[in-house]
Amino acid sequence: MSQIVDAGPSATSDDLRAAQERDRLLSTELPRVRAAAAAWRNGLAGLLTALAGFSLVKGQSDISQLAVTWAIAAGAALLAAYLGGAAGALLLIRAANGRPTVARVRNLVTRAAADHAEALSAASALRAGIALTLACSALLVTAVGLTWYGPARSPALQITSPAGTHCGSLLQLDQGKLIIDTATGPVMLDQTQPAMIQPVTTCPSP
């Protein structure tokens, strides 16, 4: 299949206006994308600065009191927020400023086509950058919410008895039996035996 150029129907003033509008849109396309990207970059940078820099949302300073699962979730959300924010920022900067490239002279294409291709790439980077930066903000708020509203970690007990030293959270205390959840599984201790019970923030690694 090949394409050929042939004479078309008589042109009208409407056709002239359409051609002029297309020419205007294409010849100003790249500067318009760049300007839009710069505006989005500045706006989103302001949003992130307000969220993180000025502590509009602030998490608990110590998340070691948080239940382990929730602390991991908060950490994962924070990590994802940072990664998403960094990628989004890079994409927004790329959309606003372009990418330094070196091309083979023999592969150079007409300026109109090269500018159009760059404008499309910049617009794609802009859309992805906006989405990632907004996702970063949402993840940041989520992480902060988790640190505030996640359940507190159950207090741990370190029990030293003739049977040995065990550390874990209290599962059950009933009829002289004490069951604690240790890193190696539940352990039942006889409360009638002499033992030293000490509350600790975290259990030492086994």
Next chain:
Amino acid sequence: MTNKKPGPSQLPYQEITDDSFAGKAAPTFRIEEPRPGMRVLRGQCPRCDAIIDIPVMPTVFEGNRWSITGLFHRGDGEPRAADAVEHVLCTCDMHNHPGRPEDRRGCGAYWNFVIRTSPA
């Protein structure tokens, strides 16, 4: 005293068309595809004889239109109809045609082409 035809650079800017423009220009134009999906018509303006490039693109960046779904839409556009009419105007930047407004390009000539697809 002789009446010399004005050279291309002396041709005043005039938004003008003529049925002969398309017929005269069509044989000089060829279609280039520098990137997939991008076509550039390159040929000679029938009025000022300048070699001009006419980009024929399926999409163009329009501007900021706010929508969440728009963030995930690439906007590749509809496939072009067969034998589509292309409105063409001279975009010559070789000559400074007298009387040309600042926001215009070329000598003012315009015409229509049809891009025909034929089995090679």
